[in-house]
Amino acid sequence: MSRADRERHWASIGESGSTAGIRLMLAIHERLGMGVFRAVLAPVTLYYWLRRPLARRASREYQHRLRHFCPGVRLPRLATLAHFTSFGTAMLERILALHGRLDLDRVRVMDRDRLAAAIESGRGGLIVVSHLGNHEICQLLGRLRPELSMSLVMHTHHARRFNALFDDIERPMAVELIEVSDMGPATAQRLQARIAAGGFVVIAADRDPIEQHARRRDISFLGATAPFPEGAFWLATLLRCPLYFLICARHQGHYHVHFESLGDGADPSRRERSTWIATAMTLFVERLEHYCCRYPLQWFNFYAFWHARSATPEQRVPESSGS
């Protein structure tokens, strides 16, 4: 990766916002309430909006593509600033949700029957999520259905940030975190054990993987190709389990949870896997597009999404090589 590439890669841009700053914002929310939080969030957001030209540009590009892709979409004036504000609010909501302090009554499962069927099948599965909306809010669903066990797969790089955020505050509710530095045979075994017990493994599938050798596929997203990681989709075929798509987005004071099937990884034979993966990935990206149009300002990938490194030829590297 060249220096310029590294600067563009989302992992190095991070999630914008120092841990100390986030703690301060949390304290404000805690002691002074939502009204004051919003009042303070406005200048903070403005500060980031002014100081993060790359993120601002990414937001503008996303909105530009979105306007072309779904002409009916309605964006406010100063839409990139609104986009940043939406992100700030989402950060708070994520933390509140993980601490169990978000009111469960505000969560509306739009696909209740599908979710129930997935749980009751007893087969568990892989759930791909994205940085559209706030999938962490779904950890609250465990309270609604105790048998819904969700383990969140997170790259070590993010797990450190994630944990750092909670170190001094209060430990969040039990979010089972599976920390992965590189997807290898040991990790595959761990995930299989979770799924065999009827559990669900949650994994993000919209961000370009950090590892150079990770497999990715170029797929048309909002009118132009962008690289998407294959990892989660391969896993579904290896673990021979159902594959689902989940998003949770804010809508008029509520959180809407959408839960859909992307296929069954047990269906394809070894030879059919690649085709199956292509189909599932395309479906995933189509659903992402659909929900981007529906929740336009909740797309939280503030980096040059379409310009990340594109697919490299398949590389034959076993676990951890090259790291």
Place this chain on the structure above:
Amino acid sequence: MSDHPLSELERDVAHMIIDALELEDISADDIDPQAPLFGDGLGLDSIDALELGLALQKRYGIRLDSDAEENRDHFASLRKLSALVAERRTD
């Protein structure tokens, strides 16, 4: 055909690899126990490694540690993998 005859366990592990990865045109005796399984040798890739991990668990009840460095060593060749099986099998 390899110059090195396989032990009974190596043959068993070789069958596991062939079955798990559906290597149709390869028999157990075609695998040189000391040749690399990945890259130049048998030409397996990172996805195959995941599959082998799952097969090891299923067939021999072996739970791998997360130590990637160590795994790389275990997966280096048929002989190394067989040594792991001999040591850690719980079936």
